[in-house]
Amino acid sequence: MEADETDLDRHPHPHLAVDVALLTLHERALHALLLRRDAAPFAGAASLPGGFVHIDESLPDAVVRVLREKCGLHGVFVEQLFTFGDVGRDPRGRVVTVAYYALVPVAALAAARATGELTLCRLDVPWPQTQGGPVRALDANGKPLRLAFDHDVILGTTVQRLRGKIDYAPVGFELLPPQFTLLDLLEVHQAVLGCPINKDSFRRRLLASGLLAPTGRLRANVAHRPAALFRFRRKGRGKGHA
Amino acid sequence: MEADETDLDRHPHPHLAVDVALLTLHERALHALLLRRDAAPFAGAASLPGGFVHIDESLPDAVVRVLREKCGLHGVFVEQLFTFGDVGRDPRGRVVTVAYYALVPVAALAAARATGELTLCRLDVPWPQTQGGPVRALDANGKPLRLAFDHDVILGTTVQRLRGKIDYAPVGFELLPPQFTLLDLLEVHQAVLGCPINKDSFRRRLLASGLLAPTGRLRANVAHRPAALFRFRRKGRGKGHA
DNA sequence: GCAGCATATATGCATTTGGAAGATAAGCAA
DNA sequence: TTGCTTATCTTCCAAATGCATATATGCTGC
Numbered sequence: 001m002e003a004d005e006t007d008l009d010r011h012p013h014p015h016l017a018v019d020v021a022l023l024t025l026h027e028r029a030l031h032a033l034l035l036r037r038d039a040a041p042f043a044g045a046a047s048l049p050g051g052f053v054h055i056d057e058s059l060p061d062a063v064v065r066v067l068r069e070k071c072g073l074h075g076v077f078v079e080q081l082f083t084f085g086d087v088g089r090d091p092r093g094r095v096v097t098v099a100y101y102a103l104v105p106v107a108a109l110a111a112a113r114a115t116g117e118l119t120l121c122r123l124d125v126p127w128p129q130t131q132g133g134p135v136r137a138l139d140a141n142g143k144p145l146r147l148a149f150d151h152d153v154i155l156g157t158t159v160q161r162l163r164g165k166i167d168y169a170p171v172g173f174e175l176l177p178p179q180f181t182l183l184d185l186l187e188v189h190q191a192v193l194g195c196p197i198n199k200d201s202f203r204r205r206l207l208a209s210g211l212l213a214p215t216g217r218l219r220a221n222v223a224h225r226p227a228a229l230f231r232f233r234r235k236g237r238g239k240g241h242a
Numbered sequence: 243m244e245a246d247e248t249d250l251d252r253h254p255h256p257h258l259a260v261d262v263a264l265l266t267l268h269e270r271a272l273h274a275l276l277l278r279r280d281a282a283p284f285a286g287a288a289s290l291p292g293g294f295v296h297i298d299e300s301l302p303d304a305v306v307r308v309l310r311e312k313c314g315l316h317g318v319f320v321e322q323l324f325t326f327g328d329v330g331r332d333p334r335g336r337v338v339t340v341a342y343y344a345l346v347p348v349a350a351l352a353a354a355r356a357t358g359e360l361t362l363c364r365l366d367v368p369w370p371q372t373q374g375g376p377v378r379a380l381d382a383n384g385k386p387l388r389l390a391f392d393h394d395v396i397l398g399t400t401v402q403r404l405r406g407k408i409d410y411a412p413v414g415f416e417l418l419p420p421q422f423t424l425l426d427l428l429e430v431h432q433a434v435l436g437c438p439i440n441k442d443s444f445r446r447r448l449l450a451s452g453l454l455a456p457t458g459r460l461r462a463n464v465a466h467r468p469a470a471l472f473r474f475r476r477k478g479r480g481k482g483h484a
Numbered sequence: 485g486c487a488g489c490a491t492a493t494a495t496g497c498a499t500t501t502g503g504a505a506g507a508t509a510a511g512c513a514a
Numbered sequence: 515t516t517g518c519t520t521a522t523c524t525t526c527c528a529a530a531t532g533c534a535t536a537t538a539t540g541c542t543g544c
């Protein structure tokens with residue numbers, strides 16, 4: 001940062017946007033909340049909710065505003081993901097975007113989906129483990145949607161981040177309602193990781209983690225022994241990571 | 243992204259910069275390469291090498307340029323860290339910075355340190371584990387330096403990221419010369435993590451990881467049994483992460 | 485009300501993984 | 515050559531995990 005802002009204003013500088021990859025769990029699969037663009041560029045394509053950062057708002061504030069204005073959502077879990085700044089990523093000009101990801105239980109989207117052009121699209125992750133790469137979003141018929149800008153890469157980076165994080169950070173809870181069973185949580189992990197998980201060790205590990213608070217209640221209306229309902233306990237006594 | 247760029251140009255938009263937290267290992271401790279600011283704001287304070295992003299260069303290109311222009315360095319390991327965009331973080335106006343971290347063996351800095359106002363400052367991390375928070379940079383006398391902008395937080399985020407990553411990603415090698423002993427690598431991990439590590443399990447884990455290629459050579463000029471020298475083998479056959 | 489069903493939960497055991505300690509090896513110095 | 519120091523190897527033990535089995539429980543159909 002060698003020059004005064006007055007110097008810099010003589011030259012054009014990049015525009016700055018935020019985009020939000022909002023993920024949820026629906027029918028045991030990861031879904032993203034996408035909107036349909038009706039203006040060029042990429043008219044007709046699906047895109048992440050996003051918007052330009054105002055001169056007087058922080059990045060998290062911009063994200064909160066975008067989620068409110070475009071999705072009618074508030075109070076959702078949000079974390080910064082990565083900043084994408086390739087020169088050619090927006091045909092309109094130089095736009096650098098700070099991508100965030102948001103996680104919400106699918107029930108919280110009922111209101112959002114009623115509002116306008118939003119659709120919940122199942123994600124198709126064509127790579128294993130945490131390898132990374134773009135991800136496809138499927139329409140109701142299972143056909144891949146055209147995604148605007150580099151949003152396929154942003155979605156891919158989101159899944160990659162979640163896969164690397166879910167084993168040691170309590171992010172799975174953000175995709176579940178306040179009360180859930182261990183099987184619910186297991187299915188979240190399986191959907192994120194894209195592979196089956198050992199049920200017993202998962203149970204033991206989670207019960208020992210101190211992250212679960214028993215509610216004393218049971219899952220109702222199931223034609224078999226009902227599972228215990230748990231609640232996420234924040235500030236689980238962490239045991240380091242080594 | 244709802245508006246045309248022509249619309250947006252009517253309004254002022256944030257400036258965009260990159261800052262690089264360049265870390266190395268010196269005397270078994272993490273050090274950062276800092277430069278002394280001679281212009282306001284924060285004149286006299288220490289700061290990360292950084293600069294504004296040009297309209298026609300990608301973010302990685304801007305980082306490479308900054309490292310070349312300000313530090314005389316090229317070919318170093320660089321990864322994106324986090325984007326800092328608080329409204330008040332730069333008193334000159336709205337500047338959002340995409341922070342990167344770079345890792346280099348200390349020997350590679352000989353040239354850089356000769357060039358101008360660069361100093362290698364030992365880092366003092368006042369928090370355990372991966373808790374996070376700002377980090378102090380110490381001068382040659384061990385006194386904390388005044389750090390410009392939010393660069394104390396950027397350095398803290400770098401250490402936090404490294405601590406979370408070094409156990410499962412091959413980043414420790416970037417801080418070592420091409421050939422090194424297992425004890426060298428262990429000391430890198432200890433310096434990053436800020437806590438002692440079990441020597442035997444470290445040896446077993448690393449030898450089994452496939453990341454080390456034996457060179458057949460031994461450390462010379464030591465008054466005891468010399469350790470074997472290894473080389474970092476890229477593309478170690480990863481075994482997933484579960 | 486009762487047998488039976490499907491899943492939840494608990495228990496036991498083999499395998500694997502990581503920590504700790506001792507034994508041995510290999511250079512150099514006196 | 516002896517002794518010192520650190521590297522490397524071997525062994526043992528505790529903890530975590532995968533797997534198989536046994537038991538528990540609420541519901542459904544009769």
